[in-house]
Amino acid sequence: RKEVEQDPGPFNVPEGATVAFNCTYSNSASQSFFWYRQDCRKEPKLLMSVYSSGNEDGRFTAQLNRASQYISLLIRDSKLSDSATYLCVVNNPRGSSNTGKLIFGQGTTLQVKP
Amino acid sequence: ETGVTQTPRHLVMGMTNKKSLKCEQHLGHNAMYWYKQSAKKPLELMFVYNFKEQTENNSVPSRFSPECPNSSHLFLHLHTLQPEDSALYLCASSQQGAFYGYTFGSGTRLTVV
Numbered sequence: 582r583k584e585v586e587q588d589p590g591p592f593n594v595p596e597g598a599t600v601a602f603n604c605t606y607s608n609s610a611s612q613s614f615f616w617y618r619q620d621c622r623k624e625p626k627l628l629m630s631v632y633s634s635g636n637e638d639g640r641f642t643a644q645l646n647r648a649s650q651y652i653s654l655l656i657r658d659s660k661l662s663d664s665a666t667y668l669c670v671v672n673n674p675r676g677s678s679n680t681g682k683l684i685f686g687q688g689t690t691l692q693v694k695p
Numbered sequence: 696e697t698g699v700t701q702t703p704r705h706l707v708m709g710m711t712n713k714k715s716l717k718c719e720q721h722l723g724h725n726a727m728y729w730y731k732q733s734a735k736k737p738l739e740l741m742f743v744y745n746f747k748e749q750t751e752n753n754s755v756p757s758r759f760s761p762e763c764p765n766s767s768h769l770f771l772h773l774h775t776l777q778p779e780d781s782a783l784y785l786c787a788s789s790q791q792g793a794f795y796g797y798t799f800g801s802g803t804r805l806t807v808v
Contacts, residue, residue: 630796
């Protein structure tokens with residue numbers, strides 16, 4: 582089982598739609614959770630951090646369910662500029678050398694169409 | 696400068712060349728990372744450094760040689776690469792443990808010919 586699993590998509594939605602991405606993680610010791618956005622041929626950029634049950638920032642809402650080890654990202658009123666790959670990312674507090682690092686999902690591709 | 700800076704942005708090298716990628720962070724972080732991302736593939740962790748000590752080598756071939764002289768600078772020395780090593784190489788930094796996430800550099804797009 583992968584440490585972080587996401588549906589790779591692609592998700593093709595019209596402008597104005599609401600779209601939700603789901604992610605599951607395997608390490609119950611994970612303490613922090615993130616959604617990163619990556620545009621084609623660019624570096625990933627932090628979109629949202631989640632440290633408790635959820636976080637909201639404008640049109641974006643992230644939710645965390647620790648019992649089910651599940652994270653979601655909701656995008657409301659989709660814009661053309663939201664087209665990108667969304668990476669679910671989980672902190673692994675105990676790496677192979679007892680140091681923390683981030684574990685990245687493979688990403689979910691979103692294409693918003695006019 | 697602020698954030699994480701990577702140079703060069705683009706690099707084309709022959710299989711017999713030796714080149715180096717440079718990463719510098721101005722965030723006061725104490726952990727730095729090298730990642731490889733091949734076309735349309737997920738990020739692959741290569742190396743982790745904490746307080747300039749290497750703490751993880753993710754079975755990377757010896758033709759990739761990292762160097763971390765201090766907590767702010769990270770290098771990736773390249774020699775006798777193969778065409779399949781062509782990829783986007785990303786540097787990231789964080790506080791130790793990465794609890795608050797990473798900050799990535801813009802990456803070096805490497806083409807091996």
